[in-house]
Each structure stands twice: as C-alpha cells, then as structure tokens.
Amino acid sequence: MIAAPGFDVIVVGGGPAGCSTALSFLRSSKDTRVLVIDDSDQTAFKVGESLPSEATRVLGYLDPTIPGLLREASVAKDHLTSTGNSSAWNGPDLYDNYAIMSVWGPGWHLDRAKFDETLRHSVRQQLEGGRRGELLCARWTSIERIGTKWRVEAQDQGTGAMQSYECLWVIDATGRKASVAKKLGARTVKRDDLLAFYTVFEKADSDVIDNDYRTVIEATESGWFYTTQLPKQRRLVVYHTDGASPTAKSARKLTEWLALLHDEAPQVSSLVGGPGYEVLNEPGVSYPRSTAAASSFLEPVWDETTQWAAVGDAAMAFDPLSSQGMLTALKTGSILGLELARRLANDETQRRSMVDVYDVIRKDFEEKKAHYYGQVRRFDTEFWRSRRGEVSPQDATR
Numbered sequence: 001m002i003a004a005p006g007f008d009v010i011v012v013g014g015g016p017a018g019c020s021t022a023l024s025f026l027r028s029s030k031d032t033r034v035l036v037i038d039d040s041d042q043t044a045f046k047v048g049e050s051l052p053s054e055a056t057r058v059l060g061y062l063d064p065t066i067p068g069l070l071r072e073a074s075v076a077k078d079h080l081t082s083t084g085n086s087s088a089w090n091g092p093d094l095y096d097n098y099a100i101m102s103v104w105g106p107g108w109h110l111d112r113a114k115f116d117e118t119l120r121h122s123v124r125q126q127l128e129g130g131r132r133g134e135l136l137c138a139r140w141t142s143i144e145r146i147g148t149k150w151r152v153e154a155q156d157q158g159t160g161a162m163q164s165y166e167c168l169w170v171i172d173a174t175g176r177k178a179s180v181a182k183k184l185g186a187r188t189v190k191r192d193d194l195l196a197f198y199t200v201f202e203k204a205d206s207d208v209i210d211n212d213y214r215t216v217i218e219a220t221e222s223g224w225f226y227t228t229q230l231p232k233q234r235r236l237v238v239y240h241t242d243g244a245s246p247t248a249k250s251a252r253k254l255t256e257w258l259a260l261l262h263d264e265a266p267q268v269s270s271l272v273g274g275p276g277y278e279v280l281n282e283p284g285v286s287y288p289r290s291t292a293a294a295s296s297f298l299e300p301v302w303d304e305t306t307q308w309a310a311v312g313d314a315a316m317a318f319d320p321l322s323s324q325g326m327l328t329a330l331k332t333g334s335i336l337g338l339e340l341a342r343r344l345a346n347d348e349t350q351r352r353s354m355v356d357v358y359d360v361i362r363k364d365f366e367e368k369k370a371h372y373y374g375q376v377r378r379f380d381t382e383f384w385r386s387r388r389g390e391v392s393p394q395d396a397t398r
C-alpha cells in the first residue's frame, strides 16, 4: 500500500467503463484506495442510450442497488423500457426482434447523463466517505512517471485549481479519445471511418402520444439511420456514414440531413413525422451534431510493467449497430477491477491477461459486424461494398 495522498489506482473517466472498474476494484480488494477523475457535464445530452437487459447481471454484481434504481427510474419515466429492435435492412420492410424474446426481458432507452450519474453515485457510496478514495469533478491534464509510480495532474472543475496525485496503476477510461493511453505512446487503430450525425427531436404537441418504444434501424444508400424514443417526450435520430462518403458533407447541415432522412429512410422518417416531432430548440446547441462512431482498438491496451491499462471505448470502440458499447464497457471494467485487485494483492493464482479478454471480445464483434453488414445486398455503393468485404478496409491511425 502507498501512503496518502497517493492512491493504489487512479481511474481517469467516470463513464460506464471507469465506474465499473472502480466498483469492481473496491469490492475485490480491501484497504486499497481509488481516485476517479471525471469531467462530464451532467446537464448535457449524451448519445448512446440503449442498454440491453442483460446488463442487469453485471450492474447487480457491481452494486446490488443499481438494478432497483434503474427500475424505479423507469417507473418515473426517467428512463424508458425498450420493446426491442426493428430493422429495414436488406429490404424496405421492417422486421421485428422483440425484447420479450430475450431471456433477460426488455432493456432500456436511457437518459444517458442520468444513468452515468447513477453509476458515479454508486462509486461515491462505496468510497465510504473518503476512506476508500475520492471521485473528483476534475479534468485530467497530464501524467508522468516518477520512479515506480505515476503522477497525475487534474484541474478542479469548480475552482480551476490544479492538483497532483500519485498512484501505482493508472486506468484510461476517457472514452474514444483514449487521452491518457495516447500520452503514454499507445495508438488507436481504426477499422473503418464511420461518423454519426444525430438530432434530438421533441414533441410539438404533447397531447399526441408516441407508443413506439422500439429501436428502428434502416439502411440507406450510403449508410444507415436509427431512431429511439427518449425520456421527456423526445426522440433521437442518428445517421451513420463514412467520413469519405458523399453524404458526410451534406449530413452536417440540418436541411440536407432532414432531406436524407425523409427521402431515404421512410420507416424512420414516419416515426418522427407521425407523432409530430420537431427539432429540439436548445440554447447553444445546433443539430445535427457529429461524433466518431468507427470501430477501433488501442495498441497496446495495457502495460503490466509500468502498470497502466485502458478500458471501455478507450480500449475498443464498437460500431453503434452493435448497441453493445455500454455493456462491454461495464463487463470489461468489472474484469479489469478484479485483475487490478489480484495484482495489488500479489495473488498470482487466477490472473487473466486483459489482452486475451479484449481479443476474444474483438473477434466476436468483428464476426457479428461482418455478418450483419454482409446481409445488405440492395445497395452497391462504396459504403456497403467495403462492409461486405468487396473493397478492403483500410486501417487508419488517429
């Protein structure tokens, strides 16, 4: 153990990956201290909202109170219950995949910012009033190696003050940016160039009921759309295409993004048009917003000698078609937390290499991705040909 003000583990990023790593580490070790540094804005909309019901198991493992909190929030309509997926993929008609057919039952359409805050609340509870560590609202700014420890610097989001902390292990859970790992020399290998352009809609007339709680997915000539109902009478619509695709430029402008939606995605368009949604009017926010959505992985993903690791999107990011990003972040965080506890306790009996864990997940994802994209034969554009393997995908480094 190291003396205060140091920590055994510092986790940079308090999203699903960072929180699950911290929670799993805390429950798997004794007399250790963890620091979580997170700079998220809890009032801002966060994309990535559908959580499969299978997540109940890992959430219950991390903190038995979380599934109950999720259920209560669903009753209060802070999160919505999902009824499954429906896709117009290799043809214009929708095919349903009901959540009821899942052994785990229906999943959720989350208020993501609220869900992430529930996870951070759980971390705070497990920190036992500071005895087991801290969760800071701060931005990580730098890292350096001092002897056998890491020195990490962060800026407090309230006061602006800079503060240094020391630790034995540092974990990068900063999401797709993988900021800490990149600073340590790792690189992100992109498997494609997918971008997402999203718009949040709100009901123009609150008396008109939207009873559709599916995620509806629709292939278009140079990409695909999905839509999901959100809490607070809102609906999210996302368009995905490659950065080099002809529609990537036009999708940045609302009029052209709307034209793409209404001309090319009739199923998704009808869900926005029917119940009378209009683009959410939020001060300081203009739609569509764009965000990276490529499948990617980090190389290397951890280093046992100097003791750092990446987790969640920082380690491996998935095409949103999978809807598995959060679940994978929660699962890999749980495994990493346990592995950190084993290493700090010098327990060599059942150690697993995170490289092996990530390799298995990545291989499974690549196979499923090729299978789902390979089903679309109705379009012969570069976007679909590259996904069917007819044009070799180019690895690119961010």
Ligand SMILES: Cc1cc2nc3c(=O)[nH]c(=O)nc-3n(C[C@H](O)[C@H](O)[C@H](O)COP(=O)(O)OP(=O)(O)OC[C@H]3O[C@@H](n4cnc5c(N)ncnc54)[C@H](O)[C@@H]3O)c2cc1C
Pocket: 012, 013, 014, 015, 016, 017, 018, 037, 038, 039, 040, 041, 047, 048, 049, 050, 051, 138, 139, 140, 141, 173, 174, 175, 176, 177, 179, 196, 238, 291, 292, 293, 311, 312, 313, 314, 318, 320, 323, 324, 325, 326, 327, 329
């Ligand atoms: C368009 C789109 C749709 C998606 N839809 C879904 C979906 O329906 N279901 C699903 O499961 N997944 C979905 N995903 C993926 C999902 O959002 C991610 O996989 C998930 O958020 C990964 O969690 P994470 O904790 O690794 O990263 P994040 O959720 O990105 O969390 C990273 C955290 O680190 C913090 N951070 C970053 N930098 C710093 C810093 N310097 N200092 C301090 N803190 C920092 C951030 O504030 C944030 O809180 C989607 C992704 C995209 C792009």
